Amino acid sequence: MLEKTYSPDEVEARQYSRWEAADAFSAKFDESKEPFTIMIPPPNVTGSLHMGHALNNTIQDILCRYQRMQGRDVLWQPGTDHAGIATQMVVERQLAAEGIELDRGMPLAPGNTRQIGREEFIERVWKWRAQSGGTILKQLRRLGASCDWQRERFTMDEGLSQAVLKVFVQLYREKLIYRDKRLVNWDPRFHTAISDLEVEQKETDGHLWHFKYPIEGEEGRFITVATTRPETMLGDTAVAVHPDDERYKDLVGKFAVLPLVGRRIPIVADDYADPEQGSGAVKITPAHDFNDFEVGKRHGLEMINVFDRDAHMNDAVPQDYRGLDRFAARKQVVADIEALGLLEKIDPHRHTVPHGDRSGVPIEPYLTDQWYVDAATLARPAIAAVESGKTVFVPKQWEKTYYEWMRNIQPWCISRQLWWGHQVPAWYGPDGAVFVAHDESEAAEQAKTHYGKAVELTRDPDVLDTWFSSALWPFSTLGWPEETPALKRYYPGDVLVTGFDIIFFWVARMMMDGLHFMDGEVPFHTVYIHALVRDEKGQKMSKSKGNVLDPLDLIDKFGADAVRFTLTALAAQGRDIKLSESRIEGYRNFCTKIWNAARFCEMNECRYEPGYDPAANQQRVNRWIVSQLAQTEPKVRKAIEDYRFNEAAQALYQFIWNTYCDWYLEFAKPLFQGDDAAAKAETRATALWVLHKALFLLHPIMPFLTEELWQQSGPGEGGVGENLMTLSDWPAFDAGLIDAEADASLGWVVRLISQIRAVRSEMNVPPGAKIALIVNDASAASKARFADHEALIRTLARVETLVFDQPVPKGSVQDVLDECALVLPLAEVIDLAQERQRLQKEMDKLNGEIVKLDKKLSNEQFLAKAPDDVVAEQRERLADSRQTLSKLQSALDRLASA
């Protein structure tokens, strides 16, 4: 006997182990089946499960489970990303707690005990990973994710590292990777370059300082420039004005004397200077501003780098400022300028300041040598693949975002000054010549050819951007560059499921690399972009805001199926999800409801019957519920195939709760308790069969509950398909099971009962008090049509406490439904005035409807232009409304005469 409520925690652990024991998740390399591939977006190895992951993986799991049930050979490739900066941070922090710091050629910080080198550090990272990395993959199991865990990969794995090497070397040889000295986004906290995408613009309240630079040789004349970063003035090498700016025409070609430094800097004419902005003159710091860099190149200006890698002032600035942190230097510069009487004014100024997305500190444009990918070239085929529909985005609007970025793509800075990651496979000779190779010996050979003798080589210390390896995930995980069976079978992937926040970081780059290295074959045919999960107020969940809902807590509290169903039900396309606990609670109740429906079947001795044939059903209610089920399946199937997961959830919820539980099981009660043995047996078999089919339809969304109930009420231990999941059988229903007659008849009964209930409830008919019912529109046809409902309705009398076929007592009220008249409660148990009011209200509503329809149907344009079926439908509705109105009217008349 099933317990009274469902206990997810016990069931989930047990069922998950059973599935694993049955090897239900692995890719089967089964040539008789069509493959279906999903590559998991590899979570950071340092990560832990948040709601975004929960949504992302619930959707993937739904697709995988559904496709397995459709007979596909599914590979859901799991794994983690080595997450360069994030991981290095975690381990560095851990080391710091032990008083250990990285040896970066700086003196030991006070309080620390020792420094460690690169090798030892990397060892520590691996050790950390072995102990606590990849927690998130264990957490995914709690969610029910059916990944092929035997194939788990890590972006720093040997195999994946080989792929990275090969890609780097090949792109270098194709001149699609190159080394360049230009301004990069420099993160002074992590001492590394980062890509444009890792820069976050933040609105900040700052100031605009106006400095007066004296003009050389013109005593008392100044040119005013404004800046938000006064410390950079120490690196100024020009002042620019617009060529057409009359105010400064005579100054072009002359020099200003840079205060505090004393450097002569030219005043140049350049379109970049905007006469409308500030004074119209702009200071030029080519080494620390992207625009100024371009100006500097145009005018051959000196590029003076004034920062070290910590963004402290370096030796290029006057003695007084050396070693100062950039913000301290800012204060000092302003104070000194003011002391010189050269500070014109300070305006408050709100502007956006670039910050490192990981470090949170303002980044500095910084002149360094870095490695770049020629993204523009790689982007071309990636754009074309989407244009031609080889890869489609769902929802389609994201294609525009993709195009927008891809068509304006900038060189991708891929080198990072970190230790954790794939080290750049480049070696330098004594004179700085570069040798890019798969390993040191290959590089040495190249060097030998180059120099004519063996030389000592130094490896580039930088590592690659984490996304460089993530970009290869769709094929590196399958064994590339080896020609593995997995690669052959499971590339390209079918669908990539991800959030829009990594379209640029990841999707775009997988497209570029996939097309380039896999013979022009896209990495996936569909990109399904899902919503972001926000809190119930619509705010992004973040630890600092304290509004984070932890999926594991929710799973503990409500069960994985409830969490999954909630996310699915909310996963409408094109909108963010605002998640609240009350919503999950509602779907937890749905789980309980299903559980109790199964319990009810069990109590009524419904048993699994392999030979049951729904087409042979005699009882109309049984034919009806089968018909309803058969109409639900295509809705669910189509919804999943169209990535409209909320619609699938809704169709299932409606069928199971509103149709099966609310109506069918109620109809079944009198049959279960009646004397008709054949009807009873048929109903028992049908009730369970329909429940089972519903469990299958629901399984992709709610795997645990459905599996458990199947095992408790299905064929049982050792039976054929004792596991729902391994049976993997998506229900298919013969079109013949859709029974229009049963649908119409039971639809009528449902409406009839609803009317009776409405009257009883609104009229406050006490429980037990009888109300009378007659079928007064007793045409032979309608009698025949509904003849065999009589027995059914008679049995319902118990529940509804209505008396069938009583004469209408004088003074009773008559309500109407279709061909039937429903006779309302006895006068003594209801308030007649109230009933008159109720009827009047109904009639008012109908009248409004009739006026509208009448107007429409007397419009000749409408009759001429609207499709016939629409016209016919409107006519029918008008007739119906009129009929109902007249019945209500006669009911009201009777009431008046009471």
Next chain:
RNA sequence: GGGCGAUUAGCUCAGCGGGAGAGCGCUCGCUUCACACGCGAGAGGUCGCUGGUUCAAUCCCAGCAUCGCCCACCA
């Protein structure tokens, strides 16, 4: 500055060229032999505003307003 999206019941959101829907909340009534994580019945909306297209607009188009996001820039 460029782009995208949203605006529908108290809240959260579906829907979408011909009858305004769901969940939660609310009100009323139910210890009905699966389930109070339940059952039954209700109340509640000129579908942001203004125009246009159409026989017909919540839905399509244009403009406006408000909110949100992305990209770029900011001396």
